[in-house]
Amino acid sequence: MIELNPLSQPPNQADLLLTHEAIQPFIHRTPVMTNASLDRMSGCKLLFKCENFQKIGAFKMRGAASAALRLSAAERERGLATHSSGNHAQAVAMAAKKLGVPAYIVMPHDAPKVKIAAVEGYGAQISYCVNTPKDRQEALDKVVEKTGAAFIHPFDDYGVIAGQATAAMELIEDTPGIVLDLILAPVGGGGLMAGTALASRYFSVQAEAWGAEPHNVDDAARSLVQGSVQINETNETVADGLRTNLGEKTFDIIYKRVPRILIVDEDEIVAAMRLIWERMKIIVEPSCAVPFAAVLRYPELFAGKNVGIILTGGNVDVVGLPF
Amino acid sequence: MIELNPLSQPPNQADLLLTHEAIQPFIHRTPVMTNASLDRMSGCKLLFKCENFQKIGAFKMRGAASAALRLSAAERERGLATHSSGNHAQAVAMAAKKLGVPAYIVMPHDAPKVKIAAVEGYGAQISYCVNTPKDRQEALDKVVEKTGAAFIHPFDDYGVIAGQATAAMELIEDTPGIVLDLILAPVGGGGLMAGTALASRYFSVQAEAWGAEPHNVDDAARSLVQGSVQINETNETVADGLRTNLGEKTFDIIYKRVPRILIVDEDEIVAAMRLIWERMKIIVEPSCAVPFAAVLRYPELFAGKNVGIILTGGNVDVVGLPF
Numbered sequence: 075m076i077e078l079n080p081l082s083q084p085p086n087q088a089d090l091l092l093t094h095e096a097i098q099p100f101i102h103r104t105p106v107m108t109n110a111s112l113d114r115m116s117g118c119k120l121l122f123k124c125e126n127f128q129k130i131g132a133f134k135m136r137g138a139a140s141a142a143l144r145l146s147a148a149e150r151e152r153g154l155a156t157h158s159s160g161n162h163a164q165a166v167a168m169a170a171k172k173l174g175v176p177a178y179i180v181m182p183h184d185a186p187k188v189k190i191a192a193v194e195g196y197g198a199q200i201s202y203c204v205n206t207p208k209d210r211q212e213a214l215d216k217v218v219e220k221t222g223a224a225f226i227h228p229f230d231d232y233g234v235i236a237g238q239a240t241a242a243m244e245l246i247e248d249t250p251g252i253v254l255d256l257i258l259a260p261v262g263g264g265g266l267m268a269g270t271a272l273a274s275r276y277f278s279v280q281a282e283a284w285g286a287e288p289h290n291v292d293d294a295a296r297s298l299v300q301g302s303v304q305i306n307e308t309n310e311t312v313a314d315g316l317r318t319n320l321g322e323k324t325f326d327i328i329y330k331r332v333p334r335i336l337i338v339d340e341d342e343i344v345a346a347m348r349l350i351w352e353r354m355k356i357i358v359e360p361s362c363a364v365p366f367a368a369v370l371r372y373p374e375l376f377a378g379k380n381v382g383i384i385l386t387g388g389n390v391d392v393v394g395l396p397f
Numbered sequence: 398m399i400e401l402n403p404l405s406q407p408p409n410q411a412d413l414l415l416t417h418e419a420i421q422p423f424i425h426r427t428p429v430m431t432n433a434s435l436d437r438m439s440g441c442k443l444l445f446k447c448e449n450f451q452k453i454g455a456f457k458m459r460g461a462a463s464a465a466l467r468l469s470a471a472e473r474e475r476g477l478a479t480h481s482s483g484n485h486a487q488a489v490a491m492a493a494k495k496l497g498v499p500a501y502i503v504m505p506h507d508a509p510k511v512k513i514a515a516v517e518g519y520g521a522q523i524s525y526c527v528n529t530p531k532d533r534q535e536a537l538d539k540v541v542e543k544t545g546a547a548f549i550h551p552f553d554d555y556g557v558i559a560g561q562a563t564a565a566m567e568l569i570e571d572t573p574g575i576v577l578d579l580i581l582a583p584v585g586g587g588g589l590m591a592g593t594a595l596a597s598r599y600f601s602v603q604a605e606a607w608g609a610e611p612h613n614v615d616d617a618a619r620s621l622v623q624g625s626v627q628i629n630e631t632n633e634t635v636a637d638g639l640r641t642n643l644g645e646k647t648f649d650i651i652y653k654r655v656p657r658i659l660i661v662d663e664d665e666i667v668a669a670m671r672l673i674w675e676r677m678k679i680i681v682e683p684s685c686a687v688p689f690a691a692v693l694r695y696p697e698l699f700a701g702k703n704v705g706i707i708l709t710g711g712n713v714d715v716v717g718l719p720f
Contacts, residue, residue, distance in 0.1 A: 126678045348715060355449045355680040355711035388678030392671060397716060
């Protein structure tokens with residue numbers, strides 16, 4: 075096992091290279107897929123990095139592994155903890171399982187049964203709480219106090235950001251002979267977006283990293299305009315992975331390095347998701363259809379370009395689909 | 398363009414190698430995917446050949462190209478014709494488009510609009526008919542008589558069989574270091590099954606080719622028992638690609654070379670399809686969940702083995718799913 079040093083500032087190029095090497099036992103090398111009909115439709119060349127095929131079904135595996143490997147041996151032995159009802163919970167549980175240490179996950183009692191079952195399946199101990207930010211945090215504090223486990227933040231952590239950056243690193247490495255003009259990622263808490271921006275800067279000759287966000291939860295776009303972290307007034311979006319506000323660390327990186335965050339409407343997200351399902355024959359979450367929805371909405375920004383898109387995950391209930 | 402000789406008997410090893418080379422401009426090299434949780438569930442090592450990612454979304458592209466390249470230049474110029482409401486129609490239309498010749502497709506007037514649109518999208522001329530075998534054949538005969546186009550049979554044709562064989566050839570070639578014990582394919586008209594059996598015999602050191610079929614349309618299993626082509630009494634199955642009976646040519650090959658055809662029930666097909674969607678994050682048609690359903694139903698036959706499965710296609714309406 076390769077151990078990593080804790081990061082007290084944004085990861086540099088060497089940090090990202092070492093992170094990628096260290097997390098190898100935790101991740102799949104996911105494929106980059108292309109699709110002729112989606113290219114025709116959008117007027118550019120699209121290169122989809124398929125993190126829906128990642129372990130636990132989402133890129134979150136990368137960040138959780140990267141953060142866990144930055145703990146001291148003594149810290150790690152006491153276990154990993156987090157609060158999440160989504161992919162990050164599964165990622166932390168899986169990382170702990172692979173490290174042979176306990177995982178303590180705080181989940182809202184009304185979380186989907188299938189997600190609870192997945193976390194249990196990785197051997198994690200689940201504590202249930204009421205589904206408010208305050209209750210989650212209190213329940214987590216209690217677990218950490220009792221067990222001494224290390225809290226792995228879902229995004230606002232340089233170790234996590236370094237891990238998420240490795241998806242774009244692989245995308246760049248696995249498209250030799252193609253000069254990427256843009257790499258798009260959806261923006262939730264901003265861990266993936268910040269990591270994608272760093273990877274683009276360090277490993278691509280010219281790619282800019284742009285974000286995409288649902289109009290209903292456009293905190294990141296507003297944060298760029300205002301120059302400080304803005305808060306969402308609602309969490310009503312089909313893109314359930316993107317409801318979170320930015321953190322201080324992710325905001326700082328995104329503010330410096332992401333020139334543009336595009337906004338799309340709910341019906342555009344659903345239509346883009348359906349197109350990816352029907353044309354690419356792959357299952358993706360609504361959240362990761364957001365960048366492709368932006369390509370379709372703003373074609374003039376992408377015409378003739380080579381556009382990488384991080385497809386973030388595929389953990390979606392196939393019953394009760396939005397289309 | 399590599400032209401191929403017509404086949405008056407089942408393709409031999411050299412025929413298959415040449416076919417594979419000739420159809421390269423018409424096909425993608427589809428990936429072989431694995432999945433740790435489906436392996437655990439089934440007690441064997443599964444290697445899925447993902448023809449859902451093939452051009453036009455199904456393996457049928459292989460057979461149509463192989464058959465079209467066996468026509469003389471004069472025949473080809475007059476165009477390609479077939480009757481089909483499914484993937485074969487799209488495959489023939491696409492093959493004609495790539496060859497720069499006309500395609501004439503007879504489709505039932507009540508075929509799904511999305512399939513009609515796909516065939517039109519490839520530039521084919523569509524004739525509509527009433528949806529009975531007799532009406533289809535008469536409409537096709539009329540088109541052939543009028544245009545001089547060459548009829549490409551959906552399965553009972555050695556050229557088509559040679560093309561379908563190339564999926565298993567690639568599966569074997571792309572799993573180096575793994576000795577396949579079995580290669581499973583679903584059985585409709587038997588083109589894929591016959592081709593898979595030939596490829597297994599010629600290119601694998603030990604793989605047997607087994608079939609899988611829905612109980613409701615188990616004509617192939619009954620044909621093996623009776624020693625002659627049997628007919629389905631109903632076409633009521635969710636696996637809409639497998640309703641067809643075997644042809645004489647496919648039966649002969651399957652009778653000689655396929656030792657076993659396994660039968661599964663409708664609910665098992667739907668459950669297997671859902672598992673592939675949820676765990677592998679890929680979209681597959683009900684027809685291609687049939688072999689995996691057989692693995693789950695008869696685990697004692699597969700325990701500890703290396704099992705290849707041809708996932709035949711991904712052209713399914715994502716609205717109105719069976720689960």
